[in-house]
Amino acid sequence: MTKEPTPLEVEIIARLRLGEADALAVVYDRYAATVYRIAYGLLRDAAEAEDLVHDVFVGLSRAVRTFEGRGSFEAWLKRVTARAALMRLRRQRLRRGYVRQQRQLLSPFRSDASVAARLDLERALGALAPSLRAVFVLKEVHGYSHAEIAELLGITVSAARARLCRARRGLRSNLTRD
Secondary structure (H helix, E strand, C coil): CCCCCCHHHHHHHHHHHCCCHHHHHHHHHHHHHHHHHHHHHHHCCHHHHHHHHHHHHHCHHHHHHHCCCCCCHHHHHHHHHHHHHHHHHHHHHHHHCCCCCCCCCCCCCCCCCCHHHHHHHHHHHHHCCHHHHHHHHHHHHCCCCHHHHHHHHCCCHHHHHHHHHHHHHHHHHHHHCC
């Protein structure tokens, strides 16, 4: 059920492979917001998400050589972004010995939610392993299906379901501990 690249995407990909700067500008204009949303959803830090968007697009003309055309370019770019974000989280954890503390509050809260509840949930989310947090954020915040999450993260659908279950269990445990 994967979509093939559109004729426009095929043309842009060919131009990207040739290193044309205007092709990169077209791709940036078309997909930067999507790349940012995924990056922010996984990294939970606006500055880190902006840095990741920059890194993804700077390396795109080289990375596009790995695109085999067995699906839409947008889906491939989402996978590249998700994997880059997860690699960044791993590097942060290794470099500092822990996953960077989250500085910003989750946006999908109702306006009547208390600040304390938001902070508790943010802390509980930050305590999850990056692989669990990634699935939780993609499913519950961004509304992706299990199949889309599996494709984005390069895992099976059953692994996506299992990770979501473990993430929810971990959140419940972290929230009831207090």
